[in-house]
Amino acid sequence: MATSAAKRIEQLRGEIRRLDHLYYVEATPEVSDLAYDRLLEELKELEAANPQFASPDSPTQRVGDAPVDHLVQVPHSVPMLSIDNTYSREELKSYFDRTEKLLDGEPIEWVMEYKIDGVAGSIRYEGGAMTLALTRGNGDVGDDITHNIRTIRDLPLAMVGQKIPPVIEVRGEVYMTNADLADLNLRQAQSGEEPYKNTRNVTAGTIRLLDPAIAAQRKLRFFCHGVGQTDGLKAKTHIEFLREVGQLGIPPTPDVQLFPNSAAALEAVAALEEEMPELPFEVDGIVFKVNDFNQRDRLGMRSKSPRWLIAYKFERYEASTILTSITVQVGKTGTITPVANLTPVDIADTTVSRASLHNADEIERLDVREGDTVIVEKAGKIIPKVVRVEKHLRKTDLPKWTFPTECPQCESELVRDEGGVYIRCPNPSCPAQLRQRLVYFGSRTGMDIDGLGEEVVDLLMSHRLIEGYADLYRLNVDQVAALAWPKQRKGKDGAMIDVLFGQLNAEALIRGIDASRDRGLARVLSSISIRHVGPRVAKLISRVHFTIGKLMDASIDDLASIHEIGDRIAKSVVEFCSSPTGRQLFADLETVGVKLSDPEPEKIEGSPIVGKSVVVTGTLKQFKRDEIKGLIEKLGGRASSSVSKKTDFLLAGEKAGSKLEKAEKLGVKIITEDEFQAMLDNASSDSESV
Structure with a gap:
């Protein structure tokens, strides 16, 4: 009997730990809350009936500590230093230049990661077991918060894996998601207590509570981004360190990127900023770190901060407003993006009336509904973001918003990406997709057609002069000059009147279109909205398949063998090129004189590093x-x-x-x-x- 109880206890502990990891680390819950609670309750009952099998690292011990009388201060084994900040790209570049100079110009790999807006903490494991957790404090001494950190479900009470280091201190950020704050504030309001203003404040207060049972209810989380004292750690670089702690069961900071030099890191800042609104947690900047530990040692420390890292921060502003409605818009690859239409509100000297809700999963996570009071945030140059719903202010039982099943433009049945979060219109002839594709085609990152903006695309489409890219090259000056578009008249009445496009505007547009004919194959490939194909991928492909004929004959294996391409991109390109839509598109562009080739690469005879x-x-x-x-x-x-x-x-x-x-x-x-x-x-x- 005791043997079967011990076996079932270990099974339950393993399954609950696995489910905790899926829910808190992977964000892919596998069972309902009810099913999870039943497993946990069964484990509690078995452990109570069989106390000889008690274990301090059991999931039931997440809230096994009694309240403490007060917080005890403990010295850090290795000081927790601060990070220098910068608020402009110019200052960031100057920092990179100074660092490279300190290393006599030798190449430096840079790691870029989110600066999560939480509370710094240091967690010590000895023999694989969590033994101590401290706040940063003054850097030399911190408060003992072990009783509260043990309640964090994405942190293991005992490390996993085969090669557990004897001692390791992981440093990182204790934080709370925006969705969990919304749920907490709802509970606060229901009990007649004041709601919390933001995730950082509630996190800072929670980790210093004396009663861990309260901390457990608030669902704090942790991301590891650094290290203190270690014994047995093998990593020689930051990327290797994050991989190693991840294998030990500790969640590393997410979406980390590695760049070969500072120029590449600077170039990637804008793209990372654009992705930030989709994050479920608060971010107040980007951290750049030297990847190589040996180079870090040689760079050394200032009086209060290391020389090998810096935080590029931006000011965050937020405001409360009403979400009046949710609509959807169709992107150039058919992606259906829900948009929050807001009661206009001023944020950082900008009037905000719309914000992206990104995808169906984001709406579900936020539990946002039409009529809700929402917190909208704008940080730096980042587009406005709905941070959370003030559920405690929801006065009525508002109905859940349901994602449409048909395209709002062409009424095609929508489909979800296999294994993905995006829902798309599969109709390549959808007018809404065509509009977005034509706008991108004319943009600077596309074919760089001067004068072909959104208004001009709308004008040409409304008069049915363009139904595809090739139609642009069939336009003539007289045809375009005679078009009239509605403009608001200046003056008191502000009436709408028809205004001719005009001869000069038409001549400028046709010049811009003609100039784009000779951009070459790589530019065309990156401009026609093939999924996963941007400027860099297009250049890599056209270096090998430098004519449209060569590209049309290429197989998935041919393209996937190109360095940095891979199967997913190769499949997307081949499927597009072999489709009736793709074949017709290239044939039409060739007919109107658009160049579909790039210079043939020089043939290298006798080089020992070809393909190396x-x-x-x-x-x-x-x-x-x-x-x-x-x-x-x-x-x-x-x-x-x-x-x-x-x-x-x-x-x-x-x-x-x-x-x-x-x-x-x-x-x-x-x-x-x-x-x-x-x-x-x-x-x-x-x-x-x-």
């Missing part, structure tokens, strides 16, 4: 970093940023550090700058003799 992966490290005498990358690609190689088993050559300059050591351990062929120059000379002489 090459990593550059250390300081070079003869080449600049951008120059060496271009030369590697000219020789038919791939310039990579990190050493792995797949690296074919390491080009080592002076003061080569950890990458050289790693290459030697992995048996990667190491070449000098002179040897690389010899490759250039040999390749050059071979091509001349052909």
